[in-house]
Every structure is written in C-alpha cells, then in structure tokens.
Amino acid sequence: MTDATNNTPKSSLLTVSPRVKQRNAAEARFKMYGIAAVMTGLVFLIILLSTILFNGVGAFQQTFIEVPVYLDEAKLDKNGNRDPEDIKKVSTFGYNPLIEQAIYDTISAKMDKNPLAKAKEAKALISASAAAQIRDVVIANPDLIGQTVDFRILAASRVDGYLKDRVTRESIARDKNIDAVHLDIIDALRAKGIVKREFNWSFITGADASESRPEQAGMGVSMLGSLFMMLVVLVLSLPIGVAASIYLEEFAPQNKWTDLIEVNISNLAAVPSIVFGILGLAVFIQFAGLPQSAPLVGGLVLTLMTLPTIIISTRASLKSVPPSIRDAALGLGASKMQSVFHHVLPLAMPGILTGTIIGLAQALGETAPLLLIGMVGYIASNYPTGPIAGFMDPNSAMPAQIYEWAKRADPAYYERAWGGIIILLVFLITMNIIAIILRRRFERRW
C-alpha cells in the first residue's frame, strides 16, 4: 500500500539541517584541536632540537695552534744517549718551557712587536695538555730530540671560548687566566693562520679530562663504557626476557600465580629507575662484591630495568600471532615447543626486536641508577686495556658523562655537555632507525 505523503520529501538535501550543521561544526572543532596539539608538539620538538644543536655544535670544533717546537736536547735528554728510560724521566713540566718559548718565538716572528715580556706569559694561550701531547711523541720517537718539529697543539679553553664568542673582552675583566693582550695576540695569529678552529675528532673519541682542561675532554671512553653496559644488557635481557615471555605466554597455566607474576612485571616497568640503582648497589656491589663504577654492574642494573620492557613487548607480539598458526602446527603433530619455535617466534620476531632495541635505547639514556653505583662523577680518563677490563674497570657512561660535564663550573664544559647530548641523540636515533629497518625487513617475509 502506498501512502501519498511518503512521496513528498520532508526536506531538501541541498540545505543543511541545523543538527547536521552542529555536528559538522563539532567535528571541525575537534580536528582543529588535534592539529593544534600536533603543532604544539612539533614546535616544542623544534625548539628542543635547535637549542641542542645551537648550544652543542661548538663542542665539535676546537681551536688549535700550529707551532714549530724546538725539542732542546739539553732539556729533554741531558746525557745525549737517547735512552728511553732517561727520556721518560723528564715530566711534562720539562716540556712546558719549550712550548712557551715556541709560542713566544712564533709571536715575535708574526707580529711587528711582541706584546709579551717573557715567554712564560704565553702559557695562558695553550692547553695544559700540550706538554703531555709532545712528550708522548718524543717518547715514541726519541730521534726527534734536537730537531724543530711542527706540532698542532690545543689552545687553552679561554682562547677557544674567544673564538666561539663565549669569552669576550668584557668578560675577561675579572678573569685571572687571560688578559686583553692575549686576545690581541690571538687575533693577530688567527689572521696569519696559526690559530684556527678545526673539527675536533678527539671530542668523539677522546677521554674525559680534569676540571681545568675542558678543551681536552671527550666522550670516547664513556662511549666505550656505554657500549660494554649495552653488551651486558643485550646478552642478559634478550634471552631472559624472551624465554620468560614465551613461557608465560605459551606454556604457563592461567592461574593466580601467573596472574600475580604478570601484574608484577607490569608494575616493575613503572618502578623509578633510581630504585633499581639502589638495588644494584645493595645486591651487586655490597653483597656480591662486584667492583664499583664497573660497566658490568651498570649493565646488570640496566638489565633489571630493561627486562620488563622486553617481556611486555615480546608478550604483546607473541599474542598478536594468530592462533590459527599454532593450531595448524599442533594439528600436524608438532609439539608445543616446535609450534612455538618454528612458527610463532619467527612471526613475533619483528615485534621482539623492536621492543628490545627500544628497551636498549631506554637503558642507554638512563642516568639515575648509574648515580648510585658510582658511574656518575668518575673521570673516565683512560681507555680500558682489554675486553675484560672494559667490563670490570671503573668507567662512566654517556649520559653520566653529560651529567658530569653539566655539573662542572667552567662554562666551556657547558658546551661539551650539549655536544655530548648530540652524540647521545645520534646513537638513540640510529638505534630507533635500526629497529624500524629490522621490523620492515622481517615483516616483508610473510
């Protein structure tokens, strides 16, 4: 039966009803909020990254002075027989006058009138590390004694700061370390190409230095400390985490004990990292007697921290493998273990790897637990002598090194802390990119 009124349209489709208009407005508003939120995040990210780059990029450049140094036989090898033992007896104090004289002579040669009264006054221009640098060269090659050799030595951190605008003629008014005269010399030598800023590899590869030599400090040794810690974390947390998750996910019966374990693992992931630090101090150092500040202990503590992350992500990726695959394998007469290892695990691999790398990246950036086991504040000035020493000898780690530099009074260290953050970020971004690549690569297989 057809009702006549059914054929007359109630409203036109060409005009938008108030209700629909309201709904559309609400949707548009919601989209606006979303875009605003994303933009806010982006702005903060840009501010963060540009601040880090702006402050830290200077650490990758350093001021060097190129100067010919006369290696005076009368001072370095009194007996004249080039006996390495005799040469080693001359400490860096024996070298300083030679370098000061060399700088003084260079200034005399390059400037119309040498503003320095004595060679000793040139000391303010050079890094305290220069003597050690030249001494090492001489010990390695005693035949150089008696000759004039060209060296590229680090300038003092004030000089470096002057070239980077950190030190100005106004700011040195209260500075005992350097005078306006020195800055004039720097300007002159810079014009002649004797003093120059160059890329500073030793910031990446070098060791930390004492508080008074920021120009010499580098990340290299603490990077090794981080590397050895990460090795410990990877070797321990990946097998333990994956084995635990496979057992809990695939084999364990569902009862109140496994529920309890599950809840505890989730809670462990939220425990403040400093708690793991004090646990490490109590268990690994005070109870087990492992050495303080050792990357091994740091790695063990970070393993405890990383395990929950790995277990949670591994379980999630095991769970995401369709049960039909398990059924298929079991239906063919595969044992539980065969079905897990032949079929489920390969499919869960991308997720497991991603979780592991993200856990490692987290551990790499962790500072608080290292505070309690003595890896913060340790001056990592020596490379470990071998793999075992790498694990057992005191060392620092990248974030701890950054923290340590940020703490130091000299503003030159401030720049180094930012530079360290750039290096750390490069590592973290690289690890995340590797995680993404691995996930893509493995996913393509199925």
Add this chain to the structure above:
Amino acid sequence: MYDNPNLERNVAQQDTKISARNVQVFYGDTHAIKDVNIEIPARTVTAFIGPSGCGKSTFLRCLNRMNDTIDICRVEGDINLDGENIYDKRVDPVQLRAKVGMVFQKPNPFPKSIYDNIAYGPRIHGLAKNKADLDEIVEKALRRGAIWNEVKDRLHAPGTGLSGGQQQRLCIARAVATEPEVLLMDEPCSALDPIATSQVEELIDELRDQYSVVIVTHSMQQAARVSQKTAFFHLGNLVEFGDTGQIFTNPQDSRTESYITGRIG
C-alpha cells in the same frame, strides 16, 4: 531436495576406526558435550551436522585432543582409536595428532613457501630420508590435495599468496603429507566460494579410499553430498547417527527432522 545420487551409495559394513563411549566435555562449568556414544567407521566420510553451538566442533576437537590446548576444557569418557584409548595417560597427544590430522575452518597455511608448508609435517616426523624423498612426498601430497597442477611451477612462492580455495586444498595436502589415518575437517568450506567448495568436496570424496574422514559442516547439502554417515548434534547431545541417506530421508528423531527441514537451527 535430497534425491542426490550420493545417497544411493552403498555403504558397506566396515570396521570401526574411532569409537566414543560416554564422552562428556566441560568448558569450566558449562557442560558442552553430554554423554556422546558414536562409532566412526574406517574409510568413510562421516559428517557432523547441527545448529551453531551444538558441540559438533568441540567433539571433533576431542578426537585429536586439540581441546588439550584449552586450559578450562575437561574431557571425560573413553575415545578409542583402533581400540586404544586416546585419553590414556600414556598417550602423547603429539603422537596422536600425527595419526589424526586436522583441517581447520579458516585456511591457515604457514607464512612460508608452498613446499615448506607441505614438507613441515614430514620433516618433524622424520618421514623423509633425503631431499629426493621429501620432494616425492611433497609432490604426492599436493597431487592428493588436487592442487599439484596449479602450484607445481611455484613451489617456492609463499603459501599465503594463494587464493582461499587453493589455500584450503594446500592445508588438506599438508595434513595428508604426514600420512594420517584419520582426517578431521572443521567446516573446511565455510570460508570458500561455491567453486572452491565443490573442488574441496571432490577431494574429500577421493580421500575416502584411504582415510577415515570426519567433517563438521553447517551445510546440510554438503553433508548429503560428501558423507556416507551423518551424526546430528543438538545442544551437546548426539541426537541421531546413521547412514546419510537414512538421516536425510527418514530421520528417526523429531529434532533431526525439524533441523533438516529448517524448523530449528
């Protein structure tokens, strides 16, 4: 509607392959299968029919102890395969499942090559001595699965790249490759189109000369087409079990009649 030529097939009296006695299945507190007694003959296609949730799939999964994987599931009673109780403490379900193969509702090939899909079972059971042996087993299984001609040129292509019907025949071939004695099929055609369905049904009919096939199906026409024996389940009870022709033409129980005429289901 049921004047299908298959119904006229002569069902010879055969040996019993599987016999179930007083089987009860519980999911937690739910009594899913109530006191089922059934004798499944060798080299026959037996169909389980019944409305959704009647327990036919649950019972099927008891026959190769797939229900063991469900924590809350509990099975009571005896199920004998060739006179041996498969729920005996000494029976390893892994060994049982090599004898009683299973094909699932949704095609579930492994995300590996077609070859590896078939070769997986023989490999884990050590059925092949060498590569040539394995190649032969794979070819034989794929031929039995009526899919050899379609895939022989791309054995190393992923099994997941096949069409739904091909995937299901691949899964059947995979189940056949381990040389089972019984083949359980849980609604093997429910995810397939009519053409793929008829291919799989033809295949089931061919498998009958070597295996006992038990098939769970929602489609009564399918049960009528492929099976010689039919069991009707309702609310966890085995209502009626008999020759397919008799069940569809002359059901003894009023519930069976209501179901096959479409009044319940």
